[in-house]
Amino acid sequence: EPEVTQTPSHQVTQMGQEVILRCVPISNHLYFYWYRQILGQKVEFLVSFYNNEISEKSEIFDDQFSVERPDGSNFTLKIRSTKLEDSAMYFCASSEQYRATEAFFGQGTRLTVV
């Protein structure tokens, strides 16, 4: 069964460092998303991406964050200068159509900023 794959599963980084979280969405999907879950809190939306551009973003997704689809398969989230409060589980998701179809989530990358 097709699945969304995220790497790495766990990343530890020092405050102020740049990190790139990687995702391989399901191959025929056109819409891509990043969500995050801070420990003990709700899963919250960060950004959606379609046709090589951001279609929606939340207030959390400030200038420190960027997304990219560098090739036909990968979808990345970059955090330029990490802060302690960026520590969270980051989930990538993809869907085939704009809103009507199921969204499939990856297993997540746990980011720990020290």
Added chain:
Amino acid sequence: KQEVTQIPAALSVPEGENLVLNCSFTDSAIYNLQWFRQDPGKGLTSLLLIQSSQREQTSGRLNASLDKSSGRSTLYIAASQPGDSATYLCAVKGDNFNKFYFGSGTKLNVKP
């Protein structure tokens, strides 16, 4: 802003019991609602997607219902098993946006 609430926060039942998990949302202008399962430290597994025009969806022992006008959805699990132990999340997608609002989840423990 859409607020999604799940009750109860935790539930412990003996194996074999039928159970109901509840999800409520404040803005009834939704496009669809999706139920997920989350195992500890793991990703989100999609269980059921129910469109705003639908009243219910079924998959195996799971049945999700939606009452859009009252802002409620329920997930019914029949004949629960220890392998059903996980956190169940409800997520709502609004009419005008392509993003989910998640509830806090119900942590289910099914005792053998």
